[in-house]
């Protein structure tokens with residue numbers, strides 16, 4: 001949507017694999033259909049990024065002037081059950097796209113959505129303080145959050161984190177070895193009104209959906225005080241646009257809402273309740289997800305110094321409000337259909 005509104009002809013590649021990964025709740029066809037119906041310069045390509053010949057052919061035919069790679073198996077919990085699908089999608093799919101770019105459009109900026117899970121569970125070794133509703137960093141070195149210099153080595157990543165490390169390093173390598181304008185954006189929580197949140201992925205979107213449907217949300221460990229930084233998809237898109245306009249080779253940026261747009265699960269409950277007027281139903285299980293971060297927020301210093309014209313424009317409150325409104329209208333539309 002963002003790039004279409006900026007005047008680009010946008011080609012979307014998606015095979016709705018999210019519905020295979022997560023079932024009907026993860027289905028993204030509704031959004032694809034909206035884009036096809038409403039945007040005159042949007043073309044959908046029903047293609048699996050694991051299908052190497054198909055990706056090579058498409059990139060050869062289009063020779064795009066920007067490649068934004070967001071297709072993934074995005075859940076660390078899900079990856080353990082489907083290791084081949086996870087690695088083939090995240091690592092091999094990324095290689096297919098990189099190699100297609102190298103062969104047919106090596107000058108094209110290539111932006112890859114990586115993840116903060118490349119840091120594994122190492123952020124959990126930082127000294128923390130427990131506050132009333134959240135954990136926070138107690139070590140002054142991390143007052144602005146986790147920087148890109150943080151080690152991605154020798155920690156527990158989940159199979160998802162490991163397949164994303166493979167992709168991340170490969171994207172960097174195509175930048176450094178072949179001098180291609182590539183970058184990895186290591187995301188915190190990326191979200192917005194069009195996210196198809198499910199329990200295993202899309203924390204805020206799923207939490208809001210549970211709130212509105214009166215469904216039980218399960219908190220796994222850390223007293224519900226685990227912290228995530230949340231960024232609206234439009235702010236992610238505007239950063240990608242800034243990179244596209246002034247690309248660099250083999251760069252890495254942490255991208256998220258930063259400290260200002262961070263919240264714990266308990267704090268998210270409070271904010272969502274404020275906008276929906278509904279009490280959050282939840283259950284606490286005193287067992288954290290394997291390798292789950294206790295506190296994570298992105299240090300945005302590097303991206304802001306390389307791209308001083310870019311900044312976050314949507315506060316956490318605005319983002320949550322938009323997600324609440326979007327789910328309300330989807331739920332109402334569904335109710336009026338049945």
Ligand SMILES: NC(=O)c1ccc[n+]([C@@H]2O[C@H](COP(=O)([O-])OP(=O)(O)OC[C@H]3O[C@@H](n4cnc5c(N)ncnc54)[C@H](O)[C@@H]3O)[C@@H](O)[C@H]2O)c1
Nearest residue numbers: 014015016017018028048049071072074113115187189190
């Ligand atoms: N949302 C987040 O909080 C978050 C955080 C960190 C990193 N990321 C990364 O950002 C990217 C986008 O995340 P998202 O939240 O939009 O995920 P998403 O699952 O909502 O979107 C990914 C899309 O890729 C498609 N896809 C999956 N496998 C495919 C394949 N083999 N071929 C073609 N299409 C395929 C899915 O159908 C889905 O529509 C991913 O790389 C993810 O790892 C997301």
